[in-house]
Amino acid sequence: QxxxxxxxxxxxxxxxxxxxxxxxxxxxxxTHYIHWVxxxxxxxxxxxxxISPGGDVTDYAQRLQGRVTINRDIITSTVYLDVxxxxxxxxxxxxxxxxxxxxxxxxxxxxxxxxxxxx
Amino acid sequence: QxxxxxxxxxxxxxxxxxxxxxxGTSSDVGGFNLVSWYQQHPGKAPKVMIYQVNKRPSGVSxxxxxxxxxxxASLTISGLQAEDEADxxxxxxxxxxxxxxxxxxxxxxx
Numbered sequence: 001q002x003x004x005x006x007x008x009x010x011x012x013x014x015x016x017x018x019x020x021x022x023x024x025x026x027x028x029x030x031t032h033y034i035h036w037v038x039x040x041x042x043x044x045x046x047x048x049x050x051i052s053p054g055g056d057v058t059d060y061a062q063r064l065q066g067r068v069t070i071n072r073d074i075i076t077s078t079v080y081l082d083v084x085x086x087x088x089x090x091x092x093x094x095x096x097x098x099x100x101x102x103x104x105x106x107x108x109x110x111x112x113x114x115x116x117x118x119x
Numbered sequence: 120q121x122x123x124x125x126x127x128x129x130x131x132x133x134x135x136x137x138x139x140x141x142x143g144t145s146s147d148v149g150g151f152n153l154v155s156w157y158q159q160h161p162g163k164a165p166k167v168m169i170y171q172v173n174k175r176p177s178g179v180s181x182x183x184x185x186x187x188x189x190x191x192a193s194l195t196i197s198g199l200q201a202e203d204e205a206d207x208x209x210x211x212x213x214x215x216x217x218x219x220x221x222x223x224x225x226x227x228x229x
Contacts, residue, residue, distance in 0.1 A: 035218070037165075044122070044223040045157070045165065045208050050216050059216035062120050095164055104212045105155035105170035112164060 002028050002098045004110035011116045017084040020113050022096030026077045029053065033099040034079045035106060036070065038092040048094070051079060053101055086117045123148060123209055123221035130227040136197040139224045141209035142190060147219055149190035153212035156185060156194045160205045168207075169194060196226070204228045 007021040022034065036048040049060045049070040058070050069082040083090060094113045097106035124142040131137040141148065141156075148154055152172045157165035167176055169185035172192065182197045192211070196203055209221035 037220075045159075045210075045220040046122075047210070047218040047220055050218075052216070057216055061217065097165075103170065104151075104153040104218075105167055105210070106157070106165070107167055107170075107176065109164040109166075 002032065002108040004096050004098060004108060006094075006096060006110040006113045009114040009116070011118065012086050014087055014117055014119055016086050016117075017082060018086060018115055020081045020083075020094050020096075020115070022079045022081075022110055024077050024079070024098070026074070028098060029055075029072060029074060029077050029079070031101060033101060034070075034072070035097045035099060036068075036081045036094060037097055037106070038094045039112075040089070040092040043092075046092075049081060050099075083115070086115075088117050091115060091117045120213055120217060120219050123211060123219055125207075125209060125221040125224045127222075128225045128227065130229055131196075131199045132229045133199055133201065135199050136195060137199060137226065139194045139196075139207055139209075139226065141192040141194070141211075141221045143192075143211055143219070144190055147211040147213040148187065148192050148209075150214070151212045152187065154185070154187060154192040155210045156183075157208045157210065158203075158205045159208065165208065199228055201228050 005023045051070045072079045096110045098108045156169040159165045173185040213219045
């Protein structure tokens with residue numbers, strides 16, 4: 001089982017940026033894709049972003065493209081998600097999830113990080 | 120990337136079977152055998168129940184099964200139990216490296 005440890009809750013003002021982290025093991029980063037999925041209060045799941053085991057492939061949900069960036073730090077075995085120009089519609093629980101390479105499903109999940117955007 | 124369409128709610132009595140549908144397009148559900156299903160209890164992270172249309176991860180009850188026909192995938196829960204009451208989401212690979220989730224279905228055990 002893959003361990004995914006996420007950073008703590010954040011409160012941000014509209015227009016600000018936030019960086020979320022998801023710490024795992026060095027082995028996981030080299031064998032698994034890492035995804036970010038978010039869930040607004042009372043709403044469904046929304047796929048946000050992916051980074052490949054080599055770190056060379058990233059992709060984003062079309063409607064978020066330009067405002068989100070996924071990257072990773074091999075030394076600390078941590079994956080990050082940057083979200084800029086925050087609005088109240090970005091208020092959500094953000095989950096990181098792992099995918100064994102090329103299996104196309106999310107087998108392990110972090111506990112989630114609540115991001116609240118409020119003036 | 121429009122969300123896949125699921126019924127808002129499905130209900131059944133203990134012991135019955137229910138089916139949750141998930142309708143997409145030929146660019147996602149219909150184009151690949153890469154549909155997965157997730158169970159989510161309130162306040163918890165999702166848990167995979169079915170992957171690659173009809174495969175069950177180790178530890179998931181064989182009361183859960185999946186299938187696909189054309190642009191519609193389905194999750195069937197047989198022998199419904201109280202613990203199955205939760206939200207269920209389908210998810211499909213959508214080309215490139217992207218994915219799309221369904222709108223979600225609340226399953227209620229009467």
